[in-house]
Amino acid sequence: MENKSRIKMSLQNISKSFHSRKETQEAVADVSFDVYENEFLVILGPGQCGKTVLLNMIAGLESPTTGKMLYEGKEYHGVNDGFGLVFQKTALMDWMTVMENVEFGLKIKKMPKEERRAIAQKYIDLVGLNGFEDKYPRQLSGGMKQRVGIARAYSTNPGVLLMDEPFGALDAQTRYLMENEILRIWEQDKRTIVFVTNNIEEAVTLGDRIILLSACPARVKDIYIPDLPRPRDNISTEFLRIREEIEANTDMAL
Amino acid sequence: MNQTKEILKTIGFTMLSIGLFLVLWTFLAVRNPDFLPSPLICIEKLGQMMGRPISRVSLGGHILSSLRRVLLAVFFATLIGLPLGLAMGWSRKVNAFVAPIFEFLRPIPPIAWIPLVILWFGVGEVSKVFLVTLGAYVPILMNTVTGVKMVPPVLLNVGRIYKASNVQILREIVLPAALPAIFAGVKTAVSSGWMIVLAAEMMASRSGVGFLINRGMEAYDVAMIIVGMCIIGVVGYLISIVLTFLERRLCPWKTNLE
Numbered sequence: 001m002e003n004k005s006r007i008k009m010s011l012q013n014i015s016k017s018f019h020s021r022k023e024t025q026e027a028v029a030d031v032s033f034d035v036y037e038n039e040f041l042v043i044l045g046p047g048q049c050g051k052t053v054l055l056n057m058i059a060g061l062e063s064p065t066t067g068k069m070l071y072e073g074k075e076y077h078g079v080n081d082g083f084g085l086v087f088q089k090t091a092l093m094d095w096m097t098v099m100e101n102v103e104f105g106l107k108i109k110k111m112p113k114e115e116r117r118a119i120a121q122k123y124i125d126l127v128g129l130n131g132f133e134d135k136y137p138r139q140l141s142g143g144m145k146q147r148v149g150i151a152r153a154y155s156t157n158p159g160v161l162l163m164d165e166p167f168g169a170l171d172a173q174t175r176y177l178m179e180n181e182i183l184r185i186w187e188q189d190k191r192t193i194v195f196v197t198n199n200i201e202e203a204v205t206l207g208d209r210i211i212l213l214s215a216c217p218a219r220v221k222d223i224y225i226p227d228l229p230r231p232r233d234n235i236s237t238e239f240l241r242i243r244e245e246i247e248a249n250t251d252m253a254l
Numbered sequence: 255m256n257q258t259k260e261i262l263k264t265i266g267f268t269m270l271s272i273g274l275f276l277v278l279w280t281f282l283a284v285r286n287p288d289f290l291p292s293p294l295i296c297i298e299k300l301g302q303m304m305g306r307p308i309s310r311v312s313l314g315g316h317i318l319s320s321l322r323r324v325l326l327a328v329f330f331a332t333l334i335g336l337p338l339g340l341a342m343g344w345s346r347k348v349n350a351f352v353a354p355i356f357e358f359l360r361p362i363p364p365i366a367w368i369p370l371v372i373l374w375f376g377v378g379e380v381s382k383v384f385l386v387t388l389g390a391y392v393p394i395l396m397n398t399v400t401g402v403k404m405v406p407p408v409l410l411n412v413g414r415i416y417k418a419s420n421v422q423i424l425r426e427i428v429l430p431a432a433l434p435a436i437f438a439g440v441k442t443a444v445s446s447g448w449m450i451v452l453a454a455e456m457m458a459s460r461s462g463v464g465f466l467i468n469r470g471m472e473a474y475d476v477a478m479i480i481v482g483m484c485i486i487g488v489v490g491y492l493i494s495i496v497l498t499f500l501e502r503r504l505c506p507w508k509t510n511l512e
Binding site: 059060061079081083084085087088089091093094095096104105107108109136137138156 | 406408409411412413414415416417418422426427430431433505506507508
């Protein structure tokens with residue numbers, strides 16, 4: 001917890017509305033928070049409450065209707081090299097091998113092949129996919145695919161890793177495994193992580209801090225700081241207490 | 255053991271199907287020998303045709319000359335259909351510009367173009383290749399448009415996250431994602447091209463399988479007509495086998511997985 005004081009990025013009064021012919025729908029309303037260097041921040045919210053929109057705005061894929069976003073103290077607009085994104089549905093290229101998928105960002109940035117292969121290999125090893133470099137995504141299990149997604153996000157060496165419900169599509173067993181894996185990877189190669197989920201248990205298992213969002217439009221409802229040593233025991237009294245506290249405060253998603 | 259049995263069973267059914275077809279053919283042929291020569295007579299005719307050149311071109315030469323026309327036409331059709339399809343699938347403006355003309359030209363069968371094509375290009379090679387191209391570019395264009403439109407938006411976001419340029423997104427994401435659809439279009443183009451080339455050759459030609467059928471018609475040589483038709487069927491079948499093989503090589507992530 002020592003270098004948590006430094007602010008890596010912040011959102012200031014971010015709102016996002018979508019206009020259709022008949023109505024204006026507000027997805028995100030006046031959201032402000034700071035993200036500290038090297039912390040594991042979890043954004044927790046009920047389904048369909050604008051979490052993905054919020055994350056896409058941070059990543060620069062969508063622009064906020066109002067508000068300011070800062071990365072390392074500087075305001076930014078649009079896509080920023082400081083961010084890596086792990087997508088909800090893995091978003092791997094079917095026609096690329098594991099290696100080609102992981103080195104994709106570096107290839108786009110025109111890094112010479114040898115150099116980018118070496119970097120990609122490092123992250124393939126980090127996520128535990130050594131030996132699978134030449135496999136195609138179809139040959140991989142769900143958990144392995146998301147490992148590729150994580151390695152790809154790491155490869156361009158971003159300051160902040162954004163993860164959009166990365167384990168949402170996995171079965172419960174694999175999900176537990178991957179939660180431990182993401183903590184291991186994060187411990188081994190520390191970055192700032194902003195992790196979006198709708199699963200309370202996952203949030204309490206992973207987060208240094210948990211930002212609880214309300215149902216539509218998404219507002220910051222509360223912030224929790226689980227003071228639990230890792231690895232966290234998900235049946236310990238304190239764990240269950242926090243879990244229940246969050247649960248009682250969560251809006252019902254219809 | 256079980257697998258061998260299954261394979262033998264499959265082969266058995268294939269043989270049965272071919273056998274039944276030949277029996278039916280012979281049965282009909284025996285009753286009307288003037289209208290339908292029996293398989294044996296046709297095989298004899300095939301041997302004759304392989305033995306001596308027809309109109310100074312060997313049988314293989316005729317097949318090759320038809321094939322050459324189709325492949326040339328598919329090459330030109332890809333040259334037109336692929337870039338145009340990419341542009342139409344990618345940009346709404348291009349689509350709005352090209353689609354009305356395309357949708358209007360599309361239902362006109364290539365055969366309907368024959369008089370105009372003869373007027374413009376005469377009856378030589380150019381007009382035949384042009385006719386086949388007219389039919390072949392349609393499936394390539396349509397499949398490319400669909401393929402590009404079906405690229406999952408999330409993959410485009412992956413490109414955007416890494417600040418890929420439009421050219422990079424097109425080359426690295428859109429084109430490979432659409433490749434299976436494009437290739438299916440090329441496959442359709444080759445088989446429909448194979449049908450059109452025969453029509454083109456039957457109108458006026460001195461070589462090709464269509465010419466053989468025409469020659470048979472003029473000489474009232476029914477066996478020759480049937481041999482020509484069988485050649486069309488067999489070559490078409492072989493083409494589709496070759497294309498499936500090519501597809502496996504070109505899109506290994508689709509099919510070559512253990």
